[in-house]
Amino acid sequence: MTGTAPAPFTADVYRARMARAAETAAAAGLAGLLVAPGPDLVWLTGYAPTADTERLTLLVLAPGRDPVLVVPTLEAPDAARAAGASALTLRDWTDGKDPYAVTAGLLDAGGTFGISDNTWALHLLALQKALPGTSYAALTEALPMLRAVKDPAEVELLAAAAAAADAAFEEIRTVRFAGRREREVGADLAELLRRFGHSQVDFTIVGSGPNGANPHHEMGDRVIEHGDMVVLDFGGLKDGYGSDTTRTVHVGEPTDEERRVHDVVRAAQQAGFEAVRPGAACQDVDRAAREVITDAGYGEYFIHRTGHGIGVTTHEPPYMIEGEEQPLVPGMCFSVEPGIYLPGRFGVRIEDIVTVTGDAGRRLNDTTREMVLVD
DSSP states (O other), rough: EEOOSSSSHHHHHHHHHHHHHHHHHHHOOSSSEEOOTTTHHHHHHHHOOOOOSSSSOOEEEOOTSSSEEEEEGHHHHHHHTTTTTGGGGEEEETTTSSSSHHTTTTTTTSSEEEEEEOOOHHHHHHHHHHTTTTTEEEEEHOOOTTTTTTHHHHHHHHHHHHHHHHHHHHHHSSSSOOTSHHHHEEEHHHHHHHTOOOOOEEEEEEEEGGGGTTTTTOOOBOOOOOOOOOEEEEEEETTTEEEOOOEEESOOOOOHHHHHHHHHHHHHHHHHTTTTTOBBBHHHHHHHHHHHHHHTTTTTGOOOSSSOSSSSSSSSEEEEETTOOOOOOBEEEEOOOOOOEEETTTEEEBBBBEEEOOOSSSSOSSSSSSEEEEE
């Protein structure tokens, strides 16, 4: 399936993104960027070609040169309709011709090129053979912040996706949980995301009782019981931009311990949010949330990073984790999602998407972070 990015961006926006990417690459000492089908190509050009084709499609960006999209001739009409097509040159190739020779003619014979992470090994090896003097670096390592800072239009698309996910939560909290299988509640969540405008559902985690102690539990056939804590983590893409939120609900009245653990996670999530401000390091958000959980005696049960970036994918840089010293910049968008996971018993996680403003942070999710009781 081919298509274009649904977000309402103009050719000038894509032109500016490609120019900035080429300049950023040059500043990082790269000879240029090579971008295969995937989220980077969508973000840079608005073009979303078939993801699983063996035919080479590759955007070539180099400082001081016009951007070129190498594309199979049979897919050139689709590429020409992409929102950013007028900001680049299409160089098509027909079956039976060598697309790597075409691409090699657009590159310097030496130097290191940034290449998108999801480029097929088949294509990378062929490029290395065509240009043995070149080397390649994965984009997430070479330019991890390429898509990290969102413009105001992107932030509002993320806010709209978050609002749709919030609407799904408000609906799901009214359905019956007890006596139903996790996968049935997960199907309800997926349907609600689509009802509220999502074109793609990436995940619907429903972790009930002891399954909630597995942060990435695949919803299954366990029947949800009265007295269960249930972790609900769900998201996907709406108008090309991601949602991702987690709330933990309880079927019936919780125990004192369950309330205490939920309160600790809520306080940790608040502390992580309050740590968001321009100039703070990503790790400061993780430290703030983790300190609350550690001080409460549950440090060993917080087993993942505090957050991840979000944009045209639901997981991307930057990451809120110890050791990540990247400073926060207005326009960055990421999750704040601490959790406590007690093996064999239950888990609690609370997650909001947050954007960095001029002086602090702004939550994009706005459903209650208090414990919600369901039937």
